Amino acid sequence: MTDDSATPGLFDALEAPIEASSVSTQKKTTKRGTKAAEPKAAAPKAAAAPAPRKRRSAEDMAATQREISVSEFFTKNRHLLGFDSPLKALLTTVKEAVDNSMDACEEAGILPEISVEISAAEEENRFRVCVEDNGPGIVREQVGKIFGKLLYGSKFHKLSQTRGQQGIGIAAAGMYGQLTTGKSVRVVSRPGKRAKATEFLLSIDTAKNKPEIHHEATVEWEHGHGTRVEIEMEAKYQKGLRSVDMYLKQTAIANPHLTLHFTDPGGEQVTYERNTKEMPPETVEIKPHPHGVELGRLIAMLKSTQSRSLSAFLQDEFSRVGAKVAKDIVTKAAAAKTGQTLTVKSYPSRIAREEATALHKAINETKISNPSTDCIAPIGEDLVLAGLKKEIEADFYAASTRPPAVYRGNPFQIEVGIAYGKPGGVGLEVTDEGRIRKKATSRDVVEDLVAGADEPIRVLRFANRVPLLHQQSACAVTKGVILTNWKSYGLTQPRGALPIGPMAVLIHIASVWVPFTSESKEAIASYPEILKEIRLALQDCGRKLGTYIRKGKRLKREFDKRNYIEKYIPHIGIALQEILDLTNVERDGTVETLEDVLHKSRKF
Numbered sequence: 001m002t003d004d005s006a007t008p009g010l011f012d013a014l015e016a017p018i019e020a021s022s023v024s025t026q027k028k029t030t031k032r033g034t035k036a037a038e039p040k041a042a043a044p045k046a047a048a049a050p051a052p053r054k055r056r057s058a059e060d061m062a063a064t065q066r067e068i069s070v071s072e073f074f075t076k077n078r079h080l081l082g083f084d085s086p087l088k089a090l091l092t093t094v095k096e097a098v099d100n101s102m103d104a105c106e107e108a109g110i111l112p113e114i115s116v117e118i119s120a121a122e123e124e125n126r127f128r129v130c131v132e133d134n135g136p137g138i139v140r141e142q143v144g145k146i147f148g149k150l151l152y153g154s155k156f157h158k159l160s161q162t163r164g165q166q167g168i169g170i171a172a173a174g175m176y177g178q179l180t181t182g183k184s185v186r187v188v189s190r191p192g193k194r195a196k197a198t199e200f201l202l203s204i205d206t207a208k209n210k211p212e213i214h215h216e217a218t219v220e221w222e223h224g225h226g227t228r229v230e231i232e233m234e235a236k237y238q239k240g241l242r243s244v245d246m247y248l249k250q251t252a253i254a255n256p257h258l259t260l261h262f263t264d265p266g267g268e269q270v271t272y273e274r275n276t277k278e279m280p281p282e283t284v285e286i287k288p289h290p291h292g293v294e295l296g297r298l299i300a301m302l303k304s305t306q307s308r309s310l311s312a313f314l315q316d317e318f319s320r321v322g323a324k325v326a327k328d329i330v331t332k333a334a335a336a337k338t339g340q341t342l343t344v345k346s347y348p349s350r351i352a353r354e355e356a357t358a359l360h361k362a363i364n365e366t367k368i369s370n371p372s373t374d375c376i377a378p379i380g381e382d383l384v385l386a387g388l389k390k391e392i393e394a395d396f397y398a399a400s401t402r403p404p405a406v407y408r409g410n411p412f413q414i415e416v417g418i419a420y421g422k423p424g425g426v427g428l429e430v431t432d433e434g435r436i437r438k439k440a441t442s443r444d445v446v447e448d449l450v451a452g453a454d455e456p457i458r459v460l461r462f463a464n465r466v467p468l469l470h471q472q473s474a475c476a477v478t479k480g481v482i483l484t485n486w487k488s489y490g491l492t493q494p495r496g497a498l499p500i501g502p503m504a505v506l507i508h509i510a511s512v513w514v515p516f517t518s519e520s521k522e523a524i525a526s527y528p529e530i531l532k533e534i535r536l537a538l539q540d541c542g543r544k545l546g547t548y549i550r551k552g553k554r555l556k557r558e559f560d561k562r563n564y565i566e567k568y569i570p571h572i573g574i575a576l577q578e579i580l581d582l583t584n585v586e587r588d589g590t591v592e593t594l595e596d597v598l599h600k601s602r603k604f
């Protein structure tokens with residue numbers, strides 16, 4: 001195919017009068033003794049000289065420079081928060097609301113019961129998302145700020161294991177709804193039996209990042225306490241691996257103490273009943289570990305602390321620092337040329353930048369015990385297994401919870417569960433009578449969560465019990481699975497890829513601060529310490545899986561051999577009858593006897 005658009009330009013150039021610059025080129029060529037220049041394709045006509053650029057003074061520029069509110073920023077960059085398509089926006093909204101409900105219930109010590117309802121709105125491509133919980137509710141004064149102001153929350157400034165971290169989530173969902181439909185968010189909240197439920201209609205003033213409450217009234221509400229959020233938005237509802245349905249199902253797996261009701265836009269209802277009444281253990285909030293603090297943060301902390309001496313500052317603001325460790329740090333820092341004037345009594349806010357640098361270096365050179373780990377609550381091997389068994393029918397399950405570890409001063413813990421073998425697949429079992437038979441299955445539906453025998457395994461990623469459905473390939477969890485050698489556990493694995501087989505692997509990272517790669521909290525950063533722990537947990541489960549697969553292969557070989565021999569038993573029977581010249585009565589039992597001998601033999 002030719003590019004016609006190029007042609008006129010070329011002819012124009014050939015017909016154009018020779019410009020000064022091309023004449024000089026000809027002269028040069030002749031000088032060097034080469035053939036006299038034939039008329040060459042001349043350069044296109046020189047464009048008219050561009051108008052001189054208008055110069056702008058610093059004052060002119062200053063007139064256009066102004067503050068950007070965080071809401072304006074995220075309105076333009078909503079993809080950063082997980083609102084980059086109508087499909088994903090729906091999932092992100094449900095996720096933010098359900099995660100908040102779970103956090104609130106757990107913080108209040110209430111067994112969570114949550115209802116999610118998605119219904120089609122009047123206008124096309126619009127849905128209404130309603131999430132209701134039996135949590136502690138929200139006091140009246142806070143409702144506006146929580147739902148109508150970005151970067152407002154209770155979790156950002158503390159180090160504790162919660163689903164939410166940033167204080168953006170639910171307000172961003174409301175803002176997305178407002179942006180795409182112009183409608184306000186409806187909130188009903190009742191902070192306890194003695195209080196009345198209040199209904200609010202509110203939106204966010206994006207230029208000021210402030211809530212605007214349009215309506216507030218007390219209403220009757222059948223629940224003793226809790227919160228209901230309703231957001232209408234442009235969205236798309238679709239089932240599949242990255243759907244709301246999948247997020248809710250995986251949430252039920254990782255949160256066995258949750259009862260969850262879901263009504264989809266078609267009116268179909270599903271309830272995930274809790275299978276334990278045990279709440280996850282209460283976790284404690286911790287102070288930052290000194291080894292995780294960066295220089296800039298240390299300087300800011302020195303400025304803002306209430307402590308009146310350097311020793312007190314180190315002990316009050318950080319975990320695992322006692323008087324002795326504080327003294328060691330200060331002595332080391334003072335020994336450095338730049339930190340000469342430092343003593344344990346130095347006044348923190350008067351410490352100069354060079355001294356702070358020496359202090360930071362000394363902190364990292366001092367041996368300090370790892371942070372305490374009572375701030376982390378893993379799901380636990382038993383409940384990982386129970387969760388998998390409840391929602392995924394498979395032939396084999398295994399789980400492994402690693403001891404806590406630390407990245408950048410933040411404690412974390414990894415746990416892994418696997419479900420292997422699709423019901424109705426190759427699963428075989430030995431009956432009480434010693435017969436090998438195909439395993440029976442109670443479900444005829446092919447389970448989405450276990451991959452097909454010739455597909456890459458399904459990786460179910462969780463961070464603080466929240467399923468992560470997007471950005472799988474950018475996530476440390478996926479990297480950990482790929483870096484594990486699954487061939488030694490009986491699975492095939494293409495180079496640099498996920499293993500192949502009928503398996504789902506659940507990987508959970510519990511941490512006081514999950515290192516997400518972006519604000520949309522979809523993938524976990526690949527810190528070497530995290531990758532190492534993921535691989536160790538996978539290897540532990542892999543070893544158990546390997547034993548099972550080897551046993552399964554042996555059973556399969558036995559099963560095939562038996563089938564083969566069974567095929568010939570009638571012929572052997574006839575031959576035996578003839579050789580032994582048996583009577584008719586004796587003849588009748590020959591085949592049964594041979595079959596019996598075969599099945600009782602454990603060798604075949």
Ligand SMILES: Nc1ncnc2c1ncn2[C@@H]1O[C@H](COP(=O)(O)OP(=O)(O)OP(=O)(O)O)[C@@H](O)[C@H]1O
Nearest residue numbers: 100104146153154155164165166167168169170227
């Ligand atoms: N259903 C609820 N019940 C009680 N409190 C809630 C509820 N939803 C939100 N909150 C409170 O509102 C705060 C802000 O919630 P938001 O979703 O904006 O941020 P977050 O959960 O703190 O962090 P992230 O942005 O990572 O989700 C929470 O920290 C919590 O204190």
